[in-house]
Structures are given as C-alpha cells and as structure tokens.
Amino acid sequence: MQPLFHYAFPVHDLAAARAFYGGILQCREGRSSEKWVDFDLYGHQIVAHLSEKSRGNSTTNPVDGHDVPVPHFGVILTMSQWEELANRLRQAKVRFVIEPYVRFKDQVGEQGTMFFLDPSGNALEFKAFADMNQVFAK
Numbered sequence: 001m002q003p004l005f006h007y008a009f010p011v012h013d014l015a016a017a018r019a020f021y022g023g024i025l026q027c028r029e030g031r032s033s034e035k036w037v038d039f040d041l042y043g044h045q046i047v048a049h050l051s052e053k054s055r056g057n058s059t060t061n062p063v064d065g066h067d068v069p070v071p072h073f074g075v076i077l078t079m080s081q082w083e084e085l086a087n088r089l090r091q092a093k094v095r096f097v098i099e100p101y102v103r104f105k106d107q108v109g110e111q112g113t114m115f116f117l118d119p120s121g122n123a124l125e126f127k128a129f130a131d132m133n134q135v136f137a138k
Contacts, residue, residue, distance in 0.1 A: 004044050006047070007044075009122050011051065012119075016120070021118070022039065027040050066115075069115060078128060079112060082100075082126060085126055096114060096115065108137045108138065109129075111127050112127060113128075114126055
C-alpha cells in the first residue's frame with residue numbers, strides 16, 4: 001500500500017470546516033470530537049482542529065508573477081479531477097487566491113495549479129499533471 005499523508009491544521013469553526021471540506025471539497029468525514037474532525041482528502045487524512053488562534057496565512061512568496069501563500073497544502077490530481085474541482089469551486093463561489101492556470105506550458109513539468117483559502121484562512125493548492133511522471137521532473 002502507498003503510504004498516506006496526514007496533516008493537522010487549525011480552524012476557527014468546525015461547522016464551517018465541515019461545510020467546506022465535506023461539502024465543497026467532498027471529503028468523506030471520519031472520526032471526530034467536539035474539538036476536531038478527520039477528513040479523507042483524496043485518500044489522505046487531514047484533521048481540522050478547533051483553535052481560537054487559527055493562524056491563516058500571512059506570508060507569500062513570488063512565483064511566476066503570483067503571490068503564493070505560505071504555508072499551503074493540497075493534492076496532486078489527474079487533469080480531469082483538477083478541472084472538475086475548479087468548476088465545483090467556481091460554482092460554490094470560492095474566491096481564488098490564484099485562479100486555475102497551467103504553468104510551464106509545453107515544457108518539462110507542465111502542470112495545472114490553483115490556490116484558494118478555507119473559511120479559516122488556510123491556503124490550499126491543488127495541482128494536476130497530464131503526465132504524472134513529470135511531478136518531479138527538472
């Protein structure tokens with residue numbers, strides 16, 4: 001079995017996290033308590049922990065003329081999954097920090113990317129490669 005990724009992050013409101021991750025991103029909910037919720041993010045375990053000090057993002061790094069939020073997390077999808085997610089996010093009126101676009105067009109490492117925030121200000125990036133062998137290509 002391929003190892004799974006686990007990431008825990010702060011949120012200011014579990015109901016808003018459930019609506020966003022469970023509703024918009026369509027993550028299956030796992031175990032939960034009054035203080036945290038497990039979500040299945042494309043087979044990986046992410047855990048939203050209730051925190052009054054939900055940090056959000058305050059730092060960016062310039063990449064390709066965009067201000068990329070740091071830190072951020074997400075998943076690498078197939079191109080069709082990525083396009084479907086971008087459409088779902090648009091329909092849900094999620095505001096993109098960086099609109100979906102293709103980087104390195106017709107070059108090594110060509111990839112789709114998009115950035116957006118959850119309701120607590122945590123930044124997410126979802127990528128897609130037409131050729132998954134290009135994920136680590138130089």
